[in-house]
Amino acid sequence: MSRLTMVPPGKDAIKKRRRKFWLRLLLVIAVIILCGFGVWWAKEKLQHLFVKAVVEVQPAKLGQLSVTRPLPGWIIRDEVIISAPAAGRFQRIAKDSERVRLGAPVAGLQSGNAAEGDEGGAQSVPAPRAGLLEFRMDGLESVLTPRVLDTLDPGQLKALTEKPTEVQNDDYVNRGQPIFKIIDNIEKAYYLTHYVMTDLPKPLVPQMRITLAMSPTGPNISGKVVQVRGVDDVWVLIQLLNPSLDAIKERKASLLYVEQTHKGILLPLEAIVEREGEKGVWLSEKNRAQWHPVTVTATVNEQVIVDPATLDEKSLVVQNPSWLEPGQEIK
Known part of the structure; x- marks a missing residue:
């Protein structure tokens, strides 16, 4: 009665198997990296397209804001x-x-x-x-x-x-x-x-x-x-x-009884962004988002008055800047 015996692989075969294993592992890692980069690129692209589509830009205008009481x-x-x-x-x-x-x-x-x-x-x-x-x-x-x-x-x-x-x-x-x-x-x-x-x-x-x-x-x-x-x-x-x-x-x-009236650039409160303790707005300059510091002189409900010395009239101000980043393309 014959008997089967296991023959241990040679050194060359072991090296070949290891090489194949590492090549497969590197390929899997490369695929994962490429997929992750693709997802990130698609996410960034879609986010930029979304922001570009929904961002609202209006020229800054002089106005007034009053502290009032109902009458x-x-x-x-x-x-x-x-x-x-x-x-x-x-x-x-x-x-x-x-x-x-x-x-x-x-x-x-x-x-x-x-x-x-x-x-x-x-x-x-x-x-x-x-x-x-x-x-x-x-x-x-x-x-x-x-x-x-x-x-x-x-x-x-x-x-x-x-x-x-x-x-x-x-x-x-x-x-x-x-x-x-x-x-x-x-x-x-x-x-x-x-x-x-x-x-x-x-x-x-x-x-x-x-x-x-x-x-x-x-x-x-x-x-x-x-x-x-x-x-x-x-x-x-x-x-x-x-x-x-x-x-x-x-x-x-x-009608409202007016206690005090503030005049300047009238903006929605949502347009004001605070960065590192400083208040500012996002401006559209050459269709790119640029942050610009301003001085807010009055806030009433959901609106603010900005000192005209810190923001030129007719500057293109982003009204809803929640998603913006510096240099981002906007309409």
């Missing part, structure tokens, strides 16, 4: 309601919220019953004065006048509520029914507001000059206190010296 109230303006001179089907001729001149046609009334074949006649309703046309009426036109504090007590003022009405095209109106109003946008408007003494840094007194605003970024509205009623629970009538059309169009307003 809600009611707009009071010189306005007149126009009623239908006759019964008929209502049609608008002028556009809502546009300025109209004296005598300009505002609406038309079609008398008769078109459903029964009676076309009747058409009558034009002209503007009895120049001003801002509004088809929506709030029911407070004859209540809120510049003499309101002399005619209403605080209890009545607290109960003020709007009762809006608006005549639409093809609505049938009766003679004497209110159909539109015209606001005098030349004469000064007034603002009736209510506050508690602790709401403001100092009490408002007659003849006092104050600044109001529609938002912390403006526009600012100059005002003069006309009448004050109350000690701790106060009602104040303020004359608005330079109101915008947007300020006088609405009856109920949420």
Whole structure:
């Protein structure tokens, strides 16, 4: 009976096996390195393409930012309601919220019953004065006048509520029914507001000059206190010296009492980046991201004012710089 025996490999065979092992190992390592480099390259490329696509660049602009307190109230303006001179089907001729001149046609009334074949006649309703046309009426036109504090007590003022009405095209109106109003946008408007003494840094007194605003970024509205009623629970009538059309169009307003106004380059807070304890912004220079130090002089909510001496107007500022790196290509 024969017997199998193991013959140990020679030295050359062992060297050959080791060589093959190391070559395979090096090949695997090379493949891993190449794959890792490829993944890194693809990641960097995709990240740069993503940043280039989503980055938002805007030129720096001068603006203002105010420290404010809410001072809600009611707009009071010189306005007149126009009623239908006759019964008929209502049609608008002028556009809502546009300025109209004296005598300009505002609406038309079609008398008769078109459903029964009676076309009747058409009558034009002209503007009895120049001003801002509004088809929506709030029911407070004859209540809120510049003499309101002399005619209403605080209890009545607290109960003020709007009762809006608006005549639409093809609505049938009766003679004497209110159909539109015209606001005098030349004469000064007034603002009736209510506050508690602790709401403001100092009490408002007659003849006092104050600044109001529609938002912390403006526009600012100059005002003069006309009448004050109350000690701790106060009602104040303020004359608005330079109101915008947007300020006088609405009856109920949420104006802001301006304590302090800062002027300079207005930017979103998100645009400010801090590096090594220094604040700055990313600028787009030749479509490349460059960090630039700036001095922030005021911060209100999510906006900041930057000293114009540290940032030129019209510089291209990156508004959302979260992903940026120095020299990165941006649009």
